[in-house]
């Protein structure tokens with residue numbers, strides 16, 4: 001999607017939001033007295049819930065009515081209170097989870113004012129935390145002056161609604177937060193399209209929760225002014241919104257598929273040249289981009305922020321014995337990475353699944369490196385990359401204590417240990433990578449004429465030279481190369497007598 005198109009969508013949304021706000025300001029009838037808000041004991045609980053949502057909107061117009069699907073994309077969280085439900089694991093795990101949520105919130109640009117956890121068997125189906133806790137949370141929100149509450153999980157639309165009703169501030173979940181960070185960090189056309197696709201997928205089932213307020217309000221104005229039917233029979237705002245989003249989703253899918261094709265073509269051309277490929281994967285902030293920079297002088301952005309990298313960067317590197325390979329740096333993973341993102345980024349993540357070797361970077365200085373490894377492997381499984389040979393690289397050894405190193409060494413016997421910051425262990429890592437890359441496997445003995453110096457260079461670059469001699473008519477090479485290069489060299493098979 002072009003920036004102009006993006007702009008147009010945003011403008012349209014803003015116009016709509018402005019219109020809604022103006023209409024509210026002019027509306028002589030305060031929303032709480034609209035017919036839907038009149039108490040009616042004959043309705044079932046489902047309808048009551050619907051009415052609840054309406055009351056929320058009417059009473060809290062400034063905070064809540066303007067949350068439309070597109071404004072959501074521009075969501076800027078500011079002063080936030082975090083809340084988690086701790087269902088399993090130890091208290092330490094629960095705190096770690098909230099600490100990670102805080103890091104995510106800060107990456108998104110918010111200031112974390114407070115964090116609360118509730119121990120429960122499972123989240124409350126209505127309000128995520130129990131209703132008593134929700135009331136307590138409301139006091140915390142009021143006392144701290146927070147404008148947003150972030151829940152540590154993916155909430156059902158109804159839960160978000162109910163909580164907003166009690167807390168009287170915007171409530172978002174972890175998934176929306178991660179999507180927001182991705183939206184802020186996406187720079188390439190493909191990355192932006194992928195993030196937008198993920199956001200649309202997230203929003204679609206939630207339109208009832210968020211979009212309904214606006215749609216009902218529009219209906220209300222119509223009902224009070226122009227009469228029922230002005231908008232067309234049975235065609236509610238929510239239905240048009242849904243249809244619009246679905247259309248956008250399929251357009252985005254097509255666009256992304258087109259961009260993926262271009263990349264597959266590039267990858268195939270690399271494959272034809274049989275250049276082995278290494279993919280760097282790992283938890284977010286583990287130091288993947290730093291490692292790419294160390295291995296290849298790539299100059300990729302390194303930042304103490306989560307999801308700094310969204311677009312894959314491919315660079316060439318060399319083994320110590322001079323063979324070329326490619327290294328790809330890609331988006332980091334996180335515990336419970338929203339499935340909408342995994343889906344949307346599938347084509348990018350295929351780089352990982354197609355690699356000859358997976359360099360799985362782990363932050364050794366993190367309190368729970370093994371937990372990070374597990375979380376990454378969950379995503380690798382989802383993208384069918386579990387079969388790619390994996391080399392665990394423990395990074396940030398400079399920031400680890402000796403005890404931590406000893407303990408982790410036992411748990412990860414085959415790992416390489418590096419510091420992408422100080423350069424420690426990088427040369428040893430190059431050797432390990434060279435040993436783990438697929439080796440060229442065809443033995444050739446060729447006499448390459450002097451005017452084909454390019455071929456000699458290629459054998460040096462991509463193969464293993466066993467012997468090299470210079471004769472009267474050309475260079476005699478005994479080497480081991482990949483089948484594709486062996487085929488090119490066939491024309492120059494050395495005469496049996498040699499030189």
Ligand SMILES: Nc1nc2c(ncn2[C@@H]2O[C@H](COP(=O)(O)OP(=O)(O)OP(=O)(O)O)[C@@H](O)[C@H]2O)c(=O)[nH]1
Nearest residue numbers: 285286287288289290303304307308309332420421
């Ligand atoms: N102490 C220490 N810090 C490191 C090391 N390697 C990277 N860092 C820091 O860790 C942070 C994240 O580094 P990046 O290379 O951006 O990490 P990444 O895995 O690419 O992160 P994302 O792209 O956000 O997923 C930065 O602040 C780096 O300076 C290391 O070996 N030691």
Ligand SMILES: [Mg+2]
Nearest residue numbers: 288289308309
């Ligand atoms: Mg990075």
